[in-house]
Amino acid sequence: MTAALGPVGVGFRSRRRIPATIVACLVVLAVALLAVLLGPLLFPDATKQDILSSLMPAGSPGHPLGTDELGRDILALTVAGAASALVGPVCVAVGSMLLGILLGTLAGYERGPLDFAISRWTDLLLALPVLLAAIVVSGVFGGGYWTTVALLILLFSPSDIRIVRAGVLEQAARPYIEAAQMLSLSRWRVMFRHILPNVSSLVITNAMLNVAFALVAFSSLSFLGVGVPPGTADWGRQLTDNRAIMFDNPAAVIVPAVLIIAVACCVNLVGDWLGQRLTRSGGVA
């Protein structure tokens, strides 16, 4: 009986309206994306220092959000900071997703010693405290933006590996995989053409959540002074640098802090919603 309802149900759901919350989140993310793309055009010299106009409060002429101690315009700095706040986390999420897909699928489908090795490796990485490890590595290797990206990819990958592995384990036991084996298809074809599309909703949802986590991790590292070098436009960096002037120009701290929270929340909500939609459309039956 459910079979008779299935076809109607599927067509019906795909025309479902997007909830207002998600629309709002998408708008926020679109604005952030615009800032990344247009920031360099709008404010080509955002990090230019001007001691003469230092510590101006919000609403000053020419500086709607005021300036910081070094006389940098907060608005320009914030818009320019969107790039480092978003590009890194997206790279981390995509990188750890790819690592997760590769290692997780191998572990879940091949089983045996390979699964054991990969699983113990993820256990090891999961046991490391992310921030502490990042601080130590930055201390030893000198830090820098892309070192941090690489490190976070490594530290974020265990959750991707585990999620993909669990999804693959579940799918690999299904008759359609045995049917593929009956056709003597190559293992790579079975893994990446048959199984992977069926775990894609899990993978994509998790990657979206990782963007939010990575954004917070980046900001925390910048705040602790180990992420991006001083002088770079970065929201986390702004928080550190402007702590001292919190009462002279509150906007210098509040604006980047609110943006970090807003973008992280929006990415999270969109990720959740996307995951539910993908699951319903048959990704994970």
Add this chain to the structure above:
Amino acid sequence: MTGIEVAIDGIDGPAGPMVAAVAFGIEPGASLALIGESGSGKTLTAKSLVGLLPGGFGARGVLRVDGRAHPLDATDAAWRRVRGREVSLLLQDPFTSLSPVHRCGPQIAWTLEAKAGRRLPKRELDLAVAKRLAEVNLPARVARAYPHELSGGMRQRVAIAAALASDPRLLIADEPTTALDASNQAEILDLLRQLQLERGMAMLLISHDLGLVRGRTDDVLVMRHGEVVERGATATVLSSPEHAYTRALIAADPVLALDAERPDDALGNDADLGVAGRAPLISATGVVKRFGLRTVLDGVDLSIAPGQVVGVVGESGSGKSTLARCIAGLEREDGGSIVFDGRPLAPGRRSRTPEQMQIVFQDPYSSLNPMMTIGAILREALGVGGRRPDEVPAMLELVGLPADAAAKRPAQLSGGQRQRVAIARALAPRPRLLICDESVSALDVQVQAQILDLLGRLRDELDIAILFISHDLAVVRRIADTVTVVWQGHVVEHGSCAQVLDQPSEDYTKLLVAAARRDTTGRTTVA
């Protein structure tokens, strides 16, 4: 005014009206069977009576329980006061309707407490649960078991006990035995009938199987395409059906037609004769398979000649599916030999090619990749056999599907259509042996008959050998030339289909045949 009165003005889905106006009444202590194939609207009708229609569906009408009217389009909050109290729903699948993480006792106790409206003292509750379990012929210790520790039949008994714990006025049983073995089906239905009579409760039994409701319901309602086509006393409808569709349903039912002559029987009683001159295509000798300490196959022999259909029957757990999977290479046997066309095959898939054999699995819902289109699925299988992708329409035609099915995904097809796709995929590499592992068990009788006809036709046209695994003797009788009966990993009987099923010589086979016949008391008046 007592009893159940249902007046449905119509059920609408997102794609238009699904069920036309239906009205019926059930006296206390009486039962009504609602019969129809999938898509006939019988499950929608049942769900509308408990307010559980899927999203996008709406029902108009009214349900009266002992005179209390419940509008069918009531809010969910209103339904919650009716559902599980005045009306209980028993679902098809005891594997999903019980919570896997709770013991069976508490699952019955929840309803008892909900009905009492207060928390009951533990001792009182334990006693009440034990009493409910005894009602469905289960020992009290089942209360401490998790659902996965029980067999399918026992699980469905627990589900019945849970559904009846609120002492409902109406029990709606939606295909309550479809997921069970043949030997369990009759027991569960008899139990339902007995409980319903004892309690003076009304019962609505939904089924696609006319044979099963014989002698177990007072009245019957036959639905097709959302409309009632025939109604009346069960015995009358079964013995003298008026509508052509009801007659077709009775004719398509393999159990009701169990005694009907097979066309082949006239030619020569022993079907082995027809293929005696041909060397076996595949022969398995002394196959042994162990899972841990449990020996599932203990020296099983089987051989199939080209163009021959060999049926393997046995209850679930007898090892018949494991045998099929060892032959297909999906399991690695621990002993014995499997020879294909004179060449021994090592255990496992690697020694086998797709052109040698293919499998059609039981469940057409999980045997097709949900993310691939039918066209992509068939193109892949054709490619494996070295055939061109433009043969997809021809493959679809071969299994009786329209050409536009190629662009669809499995979710857009019905169970029968999906099974046809699975058969087309299995045939694409031109295998010489087709293994059907309970391939028609999950299908409605009508679809079952169509698929069996299709398999028979393919055997004649393509001269392939078929290994047909089933727990359903009636189905095996329809298609198989010879039958092998498997019990606890041993072959207990082997011979031509007519010989084994009509004059079984082993006790176990007699038991199986008797169980298959018990489903149809007074069958002779129908056939």
